[in-house]
Amino acid sequence: MPSHLSYVWLSQRQQVGPRMAAELLRAFGSPEAVYAADREALAKSPCGLRKVQVDALCDKDTGEAERIIEQCAKKDICIITPGDDAYPDRLRAIADPPLTLYVRGRWPDFDVLPGIAVVGTREATAYGLSTAESIGAALARAGFVTVSGMALGNDGAAHRGALRAGGLTVAVLAGGADVCYPPQHRSLMGDIMLSGAIVSEYPPGTEPKGTHYHARNRIISGLSVAAVIVEAGGYRSGALITARHALDQGRDVYAVPGALDAPQSKACNELIEKGEAALLRSPEALVRAYSGLLRVRPAEHRVQQAFARQTGEHPVPGAKSAWEDIRRREDQVEKRRRQAEEKASAPSEGKASTLPDGLREDERRIAELVMQGTDTVEELIERCGLPAPRVMSLVTMLEMDGILRREKGRLVMGRK
Numbered sequence: 001m002p003s004h005l006s007y008v009w010l011s012q013r014q015q016v017g018p019r020m021a022a023e024l025l026r027a028f029g030s031p032e033a034v035y036a037a038d039r040e041a042l043a044k045s046p047c048g049l050r051k052v053q054v055d056a057l058c059d060k061d062t063g064e065a066e067r068i069i070e071q072c073a074k075k076d077i078c079i080i081t082p083g084d085d086a087y088p089d090r091l092r093a094i095a096d097p098p099l100t101l102y103v104r105g106r107w108p109d110f111d112v113l114p115g116i117a118v119v120g121t122r123e124a125t126a127y128g129l130s131t132a133e134s135i136g137a138a139l140a141r142a143g144f145v146t147v148s149g150m151a152l153g154n155d156g157a158a159h160r161g162a163l164r165a166g167g168l169t170v171a172v173l174a175g176g177a178d179v180c181y182p183p184q185h186r187s188l189m190g191d192i193m194l195s196g197a198i199v200s201e202y203p204p205g206t207e208p209k210g211t212h213y214h215a216r217n218r219i220i221s222g223l224s225v226a227a228v229i230v231e232a233g234g235y236r237s238g239a240l241i242t243a244r245h246a247l248d249q250g251r252d253v254y255a256v257p258g259a260l261d262a263p264q265s266k267a268c269n270e271l272i273e274k275g276e277a278a279l280l281r282s283p284e285a286l287v288r289a290y291s292g293l294l295r296v297r298p299a300e301h302r303v304q305q306a307f308a309r310q311t312g313e314h315p316v317p318g319a320k321s322a323w324e325d326i327r328r329r330e331d332q333v334e335k336r337r338r339q340a341e342e343k344a345s346a347p348s349e350g351k352a353s354t355l356p357d358g359l360r361e362d363e364r365r366i367a368e369l370v371m372q373g374t375d376t377v378e379e380l381i382e383r384c385g386l387p388a389p390r391v392m393s394l395v396t397m398l399e400m401d402g403i404l405r406r407e408k409g410r411l412v413m414g415r416k
Helices: 003-011 017-028 031-036 039-044 051-057 063-074 126-142 154-164 183-194 210-222 238-248 263-273 283-293 300-311 319-345 361-371 377-384 388-400
Strands: 078-080 101-105 115-119 145-148 169-172 196-200 224-229 252-255 404-407 410-413
Touching: 003 017, 003 031, 003 063, 003 078, 017 031, 039 051, 063 078, 101 183, 115 126, 115 154, 115 210, 115 238, 126 145, 126 154, 126 283, 145 154, 154 169, 154 183, 169 183, 169 210, 183 196, 210 224, 210 238, 224 238, 224 263, 224 283, 238 252, 238 263, 252 263, 361 377, 361 388, 361 404, 361 410, 377 388, 388 404
Parallel strands: 115 145, 115 224, 145 169, 169 196, 224 252
Antiparallel strands: 078 101, 101 196, 404 410
16 A cells, blocks of 8 residues: 555544554554554554544545545645655654645745744734734744744734745644635735645645644644744633643743733733743844754844844834843843853862763753852743743753752752
């Protein structure tokens, strides 16, 4: 059986789902082997299949899969599966990777051009729209792929910012790649296909529905090295679901701060307060954080120009001063970080370093700051300049290794 046919056949076993499908592929080695397995082999597999799942996998009819492949050929929709080189490694590594990606347009090489998700609420404010567009433009100008969901509001603004800056953007849909939703974005969808791609795990003709959006959001974060939440409408919003997926997948999460009394900014502010998201101080800070993943380092003046062009009019009163305040805070943090590095590199007086060999640079930086007296995670985040989720992860790993421990709520060196 041809590989794409077996992947599409497996993806159409509705009772199985992507997570169980990933376990089946690990257990049997290939979708062809899953297709060839009989009832006894399936029941004895280590996957813990339920009877309804075994029954679904014993249905060897490939008629629907063949019809989907024929439709894709007629509509110029490319099928990408985990067995293809074009399937991004980051997406392949998540717990529930989609078995099929149906793609229209120009599919980027995500292993070379890192993606960054920019998502938000449909009920966006003018400030949020301007911010999302400026972030999309800055990322595009630097060479990243802006990933979002093509929804009304912040998502659409992020796509438009990337397009106007002449960069690549990818929209992940909750319906078929040939189904435009919302219909108001038909023109935007066409523009994205010219300068990026439309992608879905659902076959052509699939109408979007509620359960699809939650699943769609894991792909948005899975394609990306980080996720930026611009605004969020509430605790059940798609933007927050994307943030949860990103955290589960080990991605960095950033949130754009907003006014304390703005409903669209409440969830973002709380993500920052809880340490689940790093405060995004400016689009340039985001570019600097991940520029090391790019083959060609971006020219910062071009990023700044893209940001300035997008935010030149500042349609919301106070928007310009808000970003300027964030930039000032960023400069202060950077200054403190440099001072900490200079202090860390200075020779110790009468005290030899007790740090073991083999620590990565970021781990050593955290440990040295604790040795110098920085004893809370909040202070570490402020002084080291790394994203909050990254700092929290590093602290946890250093505690597990016995290099750090907590004493009365404070971080200190070594085991008891």
